[in-house]
Amino acid sequence: MLLSGAEILMECLLREGVDVIFGYPGGAILPTYDAMTKYPQIHHVLVRHEQGAAHMADGYARATGKVGVAIATSGPGATNLVTGISTAMMDSSPIVCITGQVTRGAIGSDAFQETDITGITLPITKHNYLVMNTHELPYIVREAFYIARTGRPGPVLIDIPKDVQIEKIDFVYPEDEIHLPGYRPPEYADERDIEAALDLIHEAERPIILAGHGILMSGAMQQLKDLAELAQIPVALTLLGKGAMPENHPLTIGMMGMHGEAASNYAIQEADLLIALGMRFDDRVTGNLKTYAPHAKKIHVEIDPSEINKNVKVNVGIVGDVRVVLDQLLPGVQRQTHPEWLNRIRDWQEDSDERDIINREGGGKLLSAQVINDLWKFTKGDAVTVTDVGQHQMIEAQYYPHQRPKTLITSGGAGTMGFGLPAAIGAKFGRPDEEVWAIIGDGGFQMTLCELATAKQENININICIVNNAYLGMVRQWQEFFYEERYQATPMVNPDFVKLAEAYGVPAVRVTEREKIEEAINFVRSVDGPALIEFVVEKEEVVYPMVPAGADLHAMIRRPKLGDEKVKEQK
Numbered sequence: 001m002l003l004s005g006a007e008i009l010m011e012c013l014l015r016e017g018v019d020v021i022f023g024y025p026g027g028a029i030l031p032t033y034d035a036m037t038k039y040p041q042i043h044h045v046l047v048r049h050e051q052g053a054a055h056m057a058d059g060y061a062r063a064t065g066k067v068g069v070a071i072a073t074s075g076p077g078a079t080n081l082v083t084g085i086s087t088a089m090m091d092s093s094p095i096v097c098i099t100g101q102v103t104r105g106a107i108g109s110d111a112f113q114e115t116d117i118t119g120i121t122l123p124i125t126k127h128n129y130l131v132m133n134t135h136e137l138p139y140i141v142r143e144a145f146y147i148a149r150t151g152r153p154g155p156v157l158i159d160i161p162k163d164v165q166i167e168k169i170d171f172v173y174p175e176d177e178i179h180l181p182g183y184r185p186p187e188y189a190d191e192r193d194i195e196a197a198l199d200l201i202h203e204a205e206r207p208i209i210l211a212g213h214g215i216l217m218s219g220a221m222q223q224l225k226d227l228a229e230l231a232q233i234p235v236a237l238t239l240l241g242k243g244a245m246p247e248n249h250p251l252t253i254g255m256m257g258m259h260g261e262a263a264s265n266y267a268i269q270e271a272d273l274l275i276a277l278g279m280r281f282d283d284r285v286t287g288n289l290k291t292y293a294p295h296a297k298k299i300h301v302e303i304d305p306s307e308i309n310k311n312v313k314v315n316v317g318i319v320g321d322v323r324v325v326l327d328q329l330l331p332g333v334q335r336q337t338h339p340e341w342l343n344r345i346r347d348w349q350e351d352s353d354e355r356d357i358i359n360r361e362g363g364g365k366l367l368s369a370q371v372i373n374d375l376w377k378f379t380k381g382d383a384v385t386v387t388d389v390g391q392h393q394m395i396e397a398q399y400y401p402h403q404r405p406k407t408l409i410t411s412g413g414a415g416t417m418g419f420g421l422p423a424a425i426g427a428k429f430g431r432p433d434e435e436v437w438a439i440i441g442d443g444g445f446q447m448t449l450c451e452l453a454t455a456k457q458e459n460i461n462i463n464i465c466i467v468n469n470a471y472l473g474m475v476r477q478w479q480e481f482f483y484e485e486r487y488q489a490t491p492m493v494n495p496d497f498v499k500l501a502e503a504y505g506v507p508a509v510r511v512t513e514r515e516k517i518e519e520a521i522n523f524v525r526s527v528d529g530p531a532l533i534e535f536v537v538e539k540e541e542v543v544y545p546m547v548p549a550g551a552d553l554h555a556m557i558r559r560p561k562l563g564d565e566k567v568k569e570q571k
């Protein structure tokens with residue numbers, strides 16, 4: 001069959017099961033846009049900025065476990081993808097980005113809209129390609145999807161010169177198995193490592209499981225629960241691991257790290273065994289490495305061998321898919337109990353004033369924790385929430401417990417402001433039957449708010465919740481704690497978010513009192529299409545607890561007792 005490179009690309013996307021692509025056209029990718037007209041099975045979503053396309057593909061991928069696809073033109077179109085690609089890389093999210101490139105003969109001549117996007121994205125992609133031979137295109141597309149979704153998933157970029165998109169060649173889809181020299185995603189663990197891990201588990205008196213994103217990506221939720229229940233081991237979660245274990249399970253002790261539960265952090269510091277599953281000991285999770293989990297032996301199960309012994313030296317490193325490894329491990333695990341250890345953790349949990357913020361008076365002002373807690377209550381804790389980055393993100397993690405996997409989508413490793421709105425759009429495309437809430441700060445919203453137009457054009461049914469504290473809140477918090485309250489470049493003079501949404505044709509409502517939260521939630525839920533609530537909250541809230549960057553994990557700044565906390569005057 002004689003097909004153009006652009007048509008071959010579309011044929012290959014179809015065979016990969018792609019049904020939606022997020023993108024923005026331009027000269028160097030136009031042949032592919034033209035070919036799209038022959039492939040109505042693949043829905044193209046016109047974004048308003050290419051960063052949005054990458055985040056939408058990422059949100060789609062995280063919500064579905066499938067590969068998300070973004071497409072852009074050369075030069076500025078391609079470079080606008082960069083933040084989204086690095087966000088996906090840091091959180092191991094499988095996306096394929098397709099960019100147009102100037103014609104092969106013009107490469108290297110500083111042609112109009114030429115940029116070396118494979119050079120630029122080399123360190124932030126799992127792999128990338130510049131297609132110089134049209135005959136290689138189908139192989140490259142297959143490889144790209146294979147690399148993106150296997151092993152430790154991640155972003156792959158395919159840069160396609162315009163004349164490759166135009167050139168017609170005889171197309172035969174390559175059906176043979178993919179063999180990539182030097183790329184062999186690990187699967188089964190070495191039995192000796194399994195034995196060594198079992199010995200440590202059976203010896204331990206104060207074990208704790210640290211469950212990360214890998215549990216969700218490999219689908220090891222049942223295995224995790226089985227291990228925890230069988231050996232009565234408490235489970236702490238990373239931010240991206242939320243949903244790996246139901247948060248109402250008695251053995252789930254909650255998030256760890258900088259804004260984690262105090263009990264989880266204390267437990268890590270007193271444990272005699274860490275069982276780290278599909279997580280990477282990020283500095284936001286460990287605090288000071290020199291004093292991290294000082295009494296604990298460590299088992300680390302990871303699909304990416306380069307993560308083992310990278311930040312934390314371990315006694316047993318197991319390379320493999322965490323679901324497969326747990327299947328190997330579980331038959332050997334003896335039934336155990338650790339009543340004293342679990343009681344000690346229970347004591348830490350009870351000796352905490354964190355949660356009562358939900359019921360504290362805000363001096364007439366709305367508090368973010370109350371907004372998120374009420375959202376959890378009125379959505380019965382069952383929504384898919386997609387956050388942006390900042391205080392509201394951490395408050396979501398603390399006050400919206402998740403019972404199901406893949407119901408929290410958030411930029412963890414990169415901490416990319418501007419992620420929330422586009423990622424929520426992508427997530428809703430992936431899971432149209434779920435109720436999707438984007439939870440976003442007033443700062444981050446303004447980074448990608450143009451995607452309101454995309455949401456409107458697609459009439460995508462997402463609920464957007466702006467937590468407006470009129471500050472770059474998380475940075476203000478650091479300034480309050482560590483820069484003697486010098487609020488340099490953090491107060492925000494904001495637009496009228498309700499009018500702004502309405503200008504985009506998005507129904508919106510503003511809430512300033514707690515009593516109005518339920519009504520507002522019901523209002524946006526009743527809208528068929530995007531709708532927005534602006535919550536005007538206390539300006540100078542603080543997220544507790546907090547481990548200062550680089551401090552010991554147990555050296556948390558805790559919430560002051562009731563009466564000691566000043567609710568500050570509005571400025």
Ligand SMILES: Cc1ncc(C[n+]2csc(CCOP(=O)(O)OP(=O)(O)O)c2C)c(N)n1
Nearest residue numbers: 390391392415417441442443444472473474
């Ligand atoms: C693209 C980007 N720029 C800067 C930062 C640094 N940063 C982290 S949190 C934050 C403040 C976020 O403010 P806002 O969106 O209003 O959310 P809040 O913290 O108030 O909930 C900033 C500036 C970032 N994470 N991402």
